[in-house]
Amino acid sequence: MAYVVTPPCDGCKYTDCVVVCPCDCFREGDRMLYIDPESCVDCDACRSECPVEAIFYEDEVPDQWRSSIELNAQQAAVCPPITEKQEPLA
Template sequence: MAYVITSPCIGVKDASCVEECPVDCIHEGEDQYYIDPDTCIDCGACEPVCPVEAIFAEEFVPEEEQEFIQKNADFFK
């Protein structure tokens, strides 16, 4: 199970999460950061440092943000 970055990150791109990730699975996209679901070790280090609370464990992504699960995965295809 991976973590997912959702819409509050769009346009903010603070990068605090990138610095905390021990496996370098967070990558910068054009409009937001993305977490590689194949590399994420589900450690949760990124979640508490996000200043806009955009990061969720996949099973806790809010209903209105569900599309970001696929958006994160598609970024790495």
């Protein structure tokens, strides 16, 4: 299992979560971040850092955002890693 970034991140792309990740599992898309499920160690450090509450444990992703689980896996394979804090889009 892994943590998943969901639609509340879309359009804001805060990176507070990125700097606390001990395994550098975040990937940067154009409008939001994604978590690589292969790298995530389920440490829970990122969830509390997200100011828009967009990060959920895979089993706890709300039903309306369940497609985000597959989207994170797909985008993690093609988006570059992000390891430093950047200015949000919002």
